[in-house]
Amino acid sequence: MNLSRRDPHTADRMGTPRLSDAEWQAERRSGQVERLLTVLGPLLILALWEMLSRAEVVDPRFFPPPSRIVLRLGQMIASGDLWWHAEVSLGRIAAGFLMGALPGVILGLAIGLYRPVRALLTPLIGALMPIPTMALVPLIMILFGLGELSKWVTIATSVFFPVVINTAAGVASIDPIYIDVARNYGASRWSFFTRIALPGALPVMFEGLQMGQAIALLTIVAAEMVAASRGVGYLIWTSYKTFQIAQMFVGLLVIASLGYLFSLALRALAHRLTPWR
Numbered sequence: 001m002n003l004s005r006r007d008p009h010t011a012d013r014m015g016t017p018r019l020s021d022a023e024w025q026a027e028r029r030s031g032q033v034e035r036l037l038t039v040l041g042p043l044l045i046l047a048l049w050e051m052l053s054r055a056e057v058v059d060p061r062f063f064p065p066p067s068r069i070v071l072r073l074g075q076m077i078a079s080g081d082l083w084w085h086a087e088v089s090l091g092r093i094a095a096g097f098l099m100g101a102l103p104g105v106i107l108g109l110a111i112g113l114y115r116p117v118r119a120l121l122t123p124l125i126g127a128l129m130p131i132p133t134m135a136l137v138p139l140i141m142i143l144f145g146l147g148e149l150s151k152w153v154t155i156a157t158s159v160f161f162p163v164v165i166n167t168a169a170g171v172a173s174i175d176p177i178y179i180d181v182a183r184n185y186g187a188s189r190w191s192f193f194t195r196i197a198l199p200g201a202l203p204v205m206f207e208g209l210q211m212g213q214a215i216a217l218l219t220i221v222a223a224e225m226v227a228a229s230r231g232v233g234y235l236i237w238t239s240y241k242t243f244q245i246a247q248m249f250v251g252l253l254v255i256a257s258l259g260y261l262f263s264l265a266l267r268a269l270a271h272r273l274t275p276w277r
Contacts (some may be wrong), residue, residue: 051084062248072246073253080161086254089220089232092148093258096155097216101209104163108205109197111164112171124166133158133215141227157213158219166208168203199274206270213262218253 046066052058053065076082138276139152144150178200182192224233236251 040047042093062245064249067250069246073250076247076250082250082254085230085232085235086258088230089224090258092151092223092231093155093220095148096152096220097159097213099152100159100216101163101212104160104208104212105167105205108164108167108208109171109193109201110166112201113193113197118168123198125161129161129165133219134255137223137226146227151220151228154223155216155219158215162211162215163205163208166211167201167205170204171197173204174200190228202270202274206266206274210263210266213266214259217259217262221255 001106022241049063050067052063053060053063068118073082107117111121112118133154136157137150140150140153140157144153174196178193178196183197189197220231221233221236224231225237228234232251232254235247236255238246239251
């Protein structure tokens with residue numbers, strides 16, 4: 001229960017002082033103002049952009065008014081062109097994210113739990129992590145070809161490192177008392193893994209998954225610009241080359257929307273799996 005939002009007349013079992021009616025009303029008004037600002041901020045920016053573009057204070061050839069972008073968005077949805085590109089990118093993101101996140105979680109838990117694994121893998125991860133994923137694209141294409149697999153591997157490579165590092169950090173942040181209790185009661189390795197290590201690492205691990213999904217979106221756009229004939233990145237790149245700027249902004253809007261939706265989904269999953277936070 002959110003203590004700051006509780007009913008002032010509800011009994012407090014934790015001994016926290018209850019809010020008075022005036023404080024409760026102030027808290028509610030503060031929350032309403034925050035939600036209003038969350039909506040108004042983007043709307044004000046769009047309205048300013050619209051006015052500046054139509055008044056040609058900014059060049060409408062490079063920054064078309066949002067109304068024109070929305071019109072182009074509707075046209076692409078009606079024609080099916082947008083979904084034709086978006087479904088390919090979604091499939092690539094999903095496959096690459098799973099290919100990078102699952103090994104990242106497993107190895108992160110192993111690094112956090114076992115010192116020999118940590119000694120073996122930490123130097124390798126530290127050496128490989130600074131290399132930009134796009135710098136590896138030529139090598140990935142040589143190894144995996146020009147098909148879908150190379151794009152999945154490119155995304156997986158970018159997702160793997162933030163997930164493995166945050167998962168290992170999550171295990172390291174577990175209170176030692178839980179580990180001692182599990183050992184004293186003779187918990188099996190599987191029980192220790194599923195009831196201590198994994199739940200304890202989940203909060204920090206989800207931060208790594210959040211970073212991973214954001215990086216996956218960045219990577220898919222860059223990968224589709226380099227070697228693809230479909231996808232949102234390809235749409236953005238070809239729109240730029242043919243000077244269809246409104247259509248290019250549609251592609252950028254799609255990427256931004258996907259990132260926001262993925263972030264909400266991961267936060268909802270984290271809230272469900274870590275209710276104690």
